[in-house]
Amino acid sequence: MSVQKFDQWASKHVDFCHLQSLKDAVIGVDASYYLDLRLNGNNEEPLKHALGGIPFCFKKTVEDDIGLLRQHGITLIFVFNGLDYVNKSRPDSLSTESRRVQDEAWHHYLSGDSKRTVTDFGKAKYPIDIMTRPLQKILIENKVQFLVAPYSATAQLSYLLKLPEQYIDAVMGNTEAFLFGIDRVVTDINLNKATLSLLTRQACEDLLKVNGDALRDAQLILGTSYTPTFPPLEGLGPGKSTSIVDAIALLNTANKNVIQLCNFHREHPQVQTLKYADRYKKAIMTIRHHVVIEKNGAVAPLNFNTAPGDVHEFIGQRLPEELFFYMSKGLLGAQVPNWLTSGEIVLSLPGGVLDSEPYRRLVIELLNPLRTEALKISAESLNYYYQSRVVKVDPWVPQDTSNLTIEIKNSPAIKTRLAPWKVRGTDIQTVLSKPSHTSFFLPCLQSLKDASFAQKTITKERVKHPALTTPDEIVVDATFRFLHVRGYVDDNHKLTTWGKALEAALAVTDEETTVVGVEMLRLGLFTGNFATGTPVARSDKDYPRKVYTNLISKTACLGRIRHKPMGFVGPLDRQLLTFAWKITAVRRSVRDLLETVTTSMFLNGDVERERDDWTLLVSKLPFAGDNGSGLGIAVKTYLDAVNEEGEITDALKTSIKQQEGKYNWFGQLKGGGHLTKSLEQAWKLWDAVCQIVTLITE
Incomplete structure (x- = not known):
């Protein structure tokens, strides 16, 4: 039996507020809630699950929200989640239900049932974590302030709301805000009506006829990010969903006392396995003393004067405040610090991805050296506790990963190798002499072809500290160090x-995706095989065509199709979706590494820390986007069309260009020469890969 989240029940009891009455208000937005709302709260783009990457409507949707509120004089401040706290629930995108409906959607697609395909994909949950960087990039472009909390964004928003200076006037988030004493939440921005949806805790208490403590406990046993659903609630009976009403009724059977309720059900196997009473107690302490970043930059628990000395037991291991500060600015993501504090790297299989040997090998084994490098670079700038950490790999499948365990102190030193990189002043202008470059990688590599300049980059003498001050100096040196590490x-x-x-x-196509492509080539990921690892049968009369179609289509997944901000209606390909998620895994790994390299420069005193250009600096770091399989599908459609016809005729070209018949979805591509420009990008990526293979094999 399914469990209806409290948010679902509460959504039927919202009020509305016209934006005109909120002029000059500041709304703090829980970024994860907002992402979930915009990605999973409607069916505007259900096939995003089958494509991966940044949905085509996403940027426009966010900018429409920002524009509407700005038009009415309302300011937004987004707050992102930071580190995972102890016992944090798994995201909905990894739930069994989300996986099930995606598998069914693919089954319906292969059966030719397009309606049920769209319906089932629309029920799935899109992952939030891969969208954090893209959202931050959009916020920077639109000059919207954001902050990354040490742990929970909801706790941070609660702190900001209660400041005497009235830093924010309201919170946009889910009903878990009530757990932190927030009395009212904005649950949605209604674009067409120019209103906000509002929900008050008092209204919920009145409707449910409970007081604040009872509502809190009912929320917790129903299931939150701090607690799993109380197991007996999942078996109340067939035929209906369990809701907050059922949670309150069950709580009433134990005198509204969760500990007593756990005692009543102490023989229940899941209550025993979960140690639910202990989980509940830890959840209460986690909420009461959650760690936030204060206005003076200090990182401390809420209600500090009454906080126990073992906050780390229910929140997590503490990091240096300086590291939390860099996280708060978006310079460093939470993934690598999470590995350091938890001592484990938890790997999961994205929904819809074929759970194949090649995918497992990449994510579990081949990317481990990059994870090791990122951990080593981070730990070398921290205290001995972190330098001696042992980090285990925990994949989604039963597998012995003891050989992948990372013993940081036994990993080769990196800090001393990178220390000589201090390119600054006029030398930066030498590197960036050609403003046409779209990334820092090509000018950095080209500058080192000059032997005299390369020698100058090895800094032997003492330099004035901090050596690096401008954003360009920081990013150029971070790029050099990244290239050195890799x-x-x-x-x-x-x-x-x-x-x-x-x-x-890069001389062929000066894009950051080219770097990702080279990393994938080094890992042996570009093959003509299918996603399962099965090769095309050599006895197949179309063997060369199928192999090259697979190869070129996979390479095209590095790029992004030029698509209008609307839902996708073209063909789908699970093989290419799986490969696109491989690209995502590699891209996130190189971004993690680059972030740790950049942050270590601050921690080691190489960079001026007192600055007010953090957003500019963050915006210059690459690998923030995620392109999905759209361009790969377009290329495969085009190549299949060309090959099926036997010869390329003017009639075929006209049919494709005019989007006739099975090519009509090409009409969704945006701009003049839309198909040509998308294909040209793919051909450049293919040329770049071929160029690399030629050089490496010479």
């Missing part, structure tokens, strides 16, 4: 064979 540059600051190959590939 083996594109050697200890003498000369290009390696792979460095020369990357430089040649």
Whole structure:
């Protein structure tokens, strides 16, 4: 039997407020709630699950919300979740139900039932974590302030709301805000009506005929991000969903006391397994003494004077305040610090992805060296506790990963190798002499081809500290260090064979996705095989065509299709979706590494810390986007069309360009020459990969 979340019940009891009455108000937005609302709260783009990456409507949707509120004089401040706290619930996108409906959607698609395909994909939950960086990028572009909390965004918003200076006037979030003493939440922005949806805790208490403590406990046993659903609630009977009303009724059987309720059901196997009474107690303490970043930059628990000395037992291991500060600015994501504090790397399978041996091998094994590098670089700038951490790999499948355990102190030192990189002043202008470059990678690589300049980048003498001050100095030096760590540059600051190959590939297409493509090539991921690892049968009369179609389509997934901000209606391909998620895994790994390299420069005193250009600095860091499989599908559609016809005729070209028949979805691509421009991007990516292979095999 399903459990209806409190938010679902509460959504029927909202009031509305016209935006005109909120002029000059400041609303603090729980970014994870907002992402879930816009990605999973409607069926505007149900096939996003089948494509992966940033949904086509997403940017416009966010900018429409920002524009509407700004038009009415309302300011937004987004607050993102930081580190995972102890016992935090798994995201809905990884739930059994979300996986099930996606598998059914693919089954219906292969059966030709398009209506049920769309319906089932619309029931799935899109992952929030991969959308954090894209949302932050949009916020920076639109000059909207954001903050990353040490742990829970809801706790941070509660702190900001209660400041005497009235930092924010209201909170946009879910009903878990009530747990932190927030009396009213904005639950939605209604674009067409120019209103906000509002929900008050008092209204919920009145409707449910309970007081504040009883509502809190009913929420907790129904299931929150702090507690799982109380197991007996999941088995109340067939035929209906369990709701907050049932949770209150069950609580009333135990005199409204959760501990007593646990005692009544102490023989229930799941209550025993979960140690539910202990989980409840920890949840209460987690809420009461959650850790936030204060207005002076200090990181401390709420209700500090009454907080116990073992806050780490129910929140998590504490990091240095300086690291929390860099996280709060968006310079460093939460993933690597989470590994350090928890001592484990939890790996999961995205919904819809084929759980194949090649995918498992990539995510579980092949990316472990990058994770090791990121952990080592982070830990070398922290205290001995973190430098000696042992971090285990915990995949989604039963597998012995003891050989993948990362013993940080036994990993090769990196800090001393990177220390000589202090390119600054006029030397930065030498690197960035060509303003046409779209990324920092190509100019950095090209500058090192000059032997005299490469020698200058090895700083031997003492320099004034901090050595680096401007955003360009920071990002250029971070790029050099990243290239060094990844083996594109050697200890003498000369290009390696792979460095020369990357430089040649970037000369073909100067995009950050080219770097991801080279990393994937190094990992052996570009093959003509299917996603399951099964090769095309050599006896197949179309063997060469199928192999090259697979290869070129996979390569195209590195890029982003030029699509209008509307729902996708073209063909789907689970093989390409799986490959697109491989690209996502590699991209996130190199972004994590680059972030740790950049942050270590601050921690080691190489960079000026007192600054007010954090958003500009963060905006210059690459690998924030996620492109999905859309371009790969377009390329495969085009190549299949060309190959099916036997010869390329003017009639075929006209049919494709005019979007006739099975090519009509090409009409969704935006701008003049939409198909041509998308395909040109794909051909450039393919040319870049071919260029690398040629250089490496010479």
